[in-house]
Amino acid sequence: MAPPAAALSSLSNALATVEQLSSSSSSIDGVAPDLEASIRFAGAQLTQAAGILLRLSQDIIAQAIVTFTRFWAGPEGGSLRIYSVKDVSAAALYMTAKLSFEPTSPRSVLNVYALLLSKEASPLWFVNPRRQDPTDKPAPAPETYYLSEGDYQTQRQVLFRIESVILRTLGFNTHVVLPHTVALTYLQTLGVSTPALANRVFEHLNAGLLSPQLLYLTHQPNALAVAAIYLAAREVNVKLVDSEWWEVFDVDREQLGFLVVGMKSMEGFARAEKVKWETRTVPLVVEDVDAEIERRRMMEEGG
Amino acid sequence: MSLERASNGHSRFHGCCSIREFEFLGKLGEGTFGEVYRAKAKKDNSIVALKKILMHNEKDGFPITALREIKLLKLLSHPNILQLKEMAVERGKGEGRKKPTMYMVFPYMEHDLSGLLENPIVHLTEPQIKCYMLQLLEGLRYLHGNCILHRDMKAANLLINNQGILQIADFGLARPYDEPPPQRGKGGGEAKRDYTTLVVTRWYRPPELLLQLRRYTTAIDMWGVGCVFGEMFKGKPILAGNSDLNQAQLIFNLVGTPTEENMPGWTSLPGCEGVKNFGQKPGNLSGVFNELNSTAVSLLGELLRLDWRKRINAMDALRHPYFSTPPLPARPGELPRFDDSHELDRKRFRGQRAAMPPAPAGGSVGIANGEWSTNSGATALADYRQSRIPGAARTASSLGHAIREISSRQGSENRFSNEAHLVRERQELEERNESLKSRHRESGLPPKPPPPIHQPWGLGSSGRLDYDERHERSSQTRLDNRWEGNIDSYVPKYNSMGDHSRDKEDEQSHLRMSRYERKAENPRQMAGRDYHRDHASRRRSRSPHHQEGNRTAAYRR
Known part of the structure; x- marks a missing residue:
């Protein structure tokens, strides 16, 4: 039998299997590997940015990003054509914070994501490419990132649903050890x-x-x-x-x-990604992923 | 080897299995905590217990207590710790988007120690007691060695199978312990931070918790071991207090009142329900346990030591002469087998008439006697509550309760019940014209004490815990005029960011809702909630301070 310390695995993580690395649910659903990498990269950054705005410690943010990343791995993982990256990012962050000593409320999480996903107000380059030089622009109008009560109620349900999906997909393996x-x-x-x-x-x-x-x-x-x-x-x-x-x-x-x-x-x-998406936004919801795949298909056929 | 691990021993992550991989064999128990089923795993024909996770209140999404317990159980791997085999998911059937149901999958255990001891045909021999004690101590040595406090040690949370294996269950109150693990010969050591005192079922609650020590150690679990040890000889709980104060008095009657010699520093503790004077009694452990030999009394005395710093730790207890003097411990395989005691098996005993359980002598637990209050200030609110909670105080501890029901539904169930529940259950039984099994023995048992306040899932959301904790803190503040950010932050507290009035409304609607949803309430929780609601605005103004404290805790981890 393994010694207790090792059995408790407090210093080790669950790792992906070879199969989980060689194929993903998204690739099975027709998402090209480079697109998948781009979206995952953007999603991880979205999580990081949201964590900072929520004033969570990097400890929690990093764990959330690992959970987020695990979710998409392997043929049994989540597919970008079924689950929106923005939702998985929010739920991973919410759940990780909940398990930690710094829980945050659904409303805070959703407010922050409303800002970060706003095409006008977001400071993120992959959401709002135009706002990369904010110096000479007026501050965005609050209406552009306001979360209405109705939207809040709807998105809260989505948040909880995706939280459950993440837990299920990962077999409740929420344990993340950071280096x-x-x-x-x-x-x-x-x-x-x-x-x-x-x-x-x-x-x-x-x-x-x-x-x-x-x-x-x-x-x-x-x-x-x-x-x-x-x-x-x-x-x-x-x-x-x-x-x-x-x-x-x-x-x-x-x-x-x-x-x-x-x-x-x-x-x-990271530099290459920024150049690649210089003029467009990285698709962070299922519909946009579908549209991007369709756009690529048309380009290929037309090209 | 757990399913979470690959052949090389490394853990891996994968999804939940489907509930279709199990063949349901019947319901084992039902209660406020949820439902438990016996089932057969199709892949290896093993018998398992499936515990459904209730998703009553979704204010905070997936129940945080369940999440924590699952996370902890997944990390643990020891022959004397109940193993969470995996998680199973049942997808909503038919049209509509019904939410999937989650189940925790455990190995099936035939008994719990509490139920076993209630069985009049079961008389544990000393080799058996030693065998169970060794296993219990091994399990605790593992837990404590890995810096985990169980915080709900009791006979009902110790499961036993027909192979004689004992396993510690119910990690609903467990938490990581921020101090070094116990060292040989040094008891539980010292704690440097505060934890909540609202843990451990009263009958098994150590004196330092009753006196409101917040910097407690792994020694709190060892006290519970002492209680269980005595219970194995006496066949019933040895310290069955009907209030926290009464509990303290029973303890001091048994082992002597606290002095600066036997419990250094006790006078600086807040005291039990404000009482700090317990007179002077010498204690009479060897008299009460006069049937025990001297090494047994010696071990019992070490476990039931008032001084938590000197109370024996698990690794030292394992080396106590008690286990090496004749009669030597039995091996698990040598232990006699007993019939399962959950309701499924009652059929086999049909026609065998047994006495109905009498209503508990002391009336219902908790609310009727006003016995719940440990903290000043709660009583008035609780009285106010009283008229509004029908059949109040039936509370359930989480997993242990669930699994306990698997093994001995009647016995433990009743012991945990209040009057109303007893009546209901009795009616149920009579309607079925089924007798309880002959082993069912209820006489002479006082009502079950209220389990610890932090009720894990089945009973609610983290928000609710939040209220309790806050209430508890506020009481604490009143008691000793101090307010530290770095109290037990294991219980979630929202920081104030982004909160505004709507959240308050949410909380209130949550309060309203939960009143209907929860069939039974621990009155202290209710009182705590109201307190919280009344002081919501005050809390918010304090939040930054909290957060800072929490941050410290998070970093320290």
Whole structure:
């Protein structure tokens, strides 16, 4: 029998199986892989932004993004043609906050999403591409992001319904362990815990949440922490011990290499996404996903 | 090996299984907490208990207490902890978009300890008692070693199957513990933060909780073990107080009144219902348990120690000489088998007449006697409530209650009931012209104490807990004039962001609704809710402070 600590799995996450990584419900439903990646990326950022506006701690926001990401994985997961990304994002955040020490009310959540999804008022580039230079524009009228009482009532029901769907889809596996605290411990162990380095480590860990390679679904927290430290140390020119120190933290060279490449590629991926969707909005509801797929089909046929 | 784990031992996530993978064998129990069914899993023919999760009040979506319990149970894996095998979903049938129903799937356990002890033909031998105690302590050592407080230790929450395996159930009140796990020879250690004192069913509630210690430790569960240990010898709960104050008095009669020697620091605790003077009595543990040998009394004394810092912890108790002196503990497989005691099996006993359960001598639990109040200020409101809650105080603890009903419906059920419920159940029984099983023995048992205040799901939403907690805090404030942000933030509190009048209305409509929805209420909860409503605006103005406290807690985790 496994020792209690391991059995309690307080330091490890449920990971996606090979099958869950090789195919998704969305791809079965005809969503192209690049489109799926774009939508998931936007959805994760939407969750992050909403969490900040709700003044939730990054701990909770990050857990919500992992739950959000898990939801779409695998042929048994959620499909972008059945569930709207915006709803899953809101429900994941609401549910994670509810389970935490910082619960937030449905109304707060829905108010925040009303703002973030407003085509006129949203500060998000993938929702409101025109508002990227807000300096010379007047502030958006409150009407453009006002949540009416009727909408609130309707959307609250949607929120609860999707919450149940997420729980069901994940088999109630709401447990998410983050690598952040482990990373700090490792930095101390390595004797290099400077604020600059720790900061860069966290940046990589938080960016990794948005990775199209689903790093948080493929690797345990200790591996994510080690990779972030490895990469960050190089970037801020902190010298680590010469030996293969990652072995101490149960990470092998192959894992480390994969993760470092994955984390390093995030910046390029994010830039490319911004260019790709420069003039259009990323579809965050089922109807828009359908329309985008239809648009692509027409382009292909016409092209 | 849990279904949540892949062959390499790593956990994985996947959806719920369908309820169609189970063949229903019949209903095991029903109550305010929901319904429990016995079923056969088609994939491996194993017998399981299916517990339906009620979705009464949807103000906050999926019930937070259920969510927490499921999350915790999924992390636990130990032979002496009831295992949540998986979650099953039943999709709405037919047209319309009926919401799917969720079930928790547990292995089927034939008994609970409470029901077993009520069976007059069951007399536990000392080797049996030692066997069950070892298993209980192993389970608790695992829980405490992993920094989890159970907070509802009692015989009814200990399930036993016919293989002699004992498992701890009902994690509806459990929570992570923010201190280091107990160390050998150091009892439960010290806690550095506050937790809510409204936990643990009264008869099993330790003296420090009755005296309102908020920085309690894993030692609170060990007190419950002591109560269960004694109960196994006596065949009935050993400290059956009819109020919190009475509970404290019974305890002090048994083990002596608190002094600075046997319970250092007790005078600085708020006290029990404001009472801080309990006279001077020496206690009479060895007299009351004169049938026990000296090592048994020694262990009992270690478990029922007033000083929570010195109360023995699970790992030390496992090494107590009691378990290594003859008669040695039986092995689980050697224990005798007993017939299942849930209502399905009653048919087999048809024609076998047994005494009907008499109404509890003390009248109904809770409201009629005004016994619920531990906190000052609640009583007036509760009196006001009294006229408005028909058949009030039947409360149910969550999972334990559910599963307990599986194993011994009649016994425990009645013990938990109030008069009204008893009458109803008796009528039911008479109508069916079925006798209770001969084992059913109710005589002499006082009414069941109200279970802890934080009622898990089946009874309600986090909002409701919210009210209790708030009420509790306010009472606490009155008691000791302090208000800390960092009290037990395990119970959700909304921050004030985005709240406006509508939320208040929501809360009020929720109050109205819940009155109808809940057949039975714990009066303290009702009182707490009203308090909350009256002071909603005040709460809001405090919110930032709360949030700050909560944040600290979250970071500390």
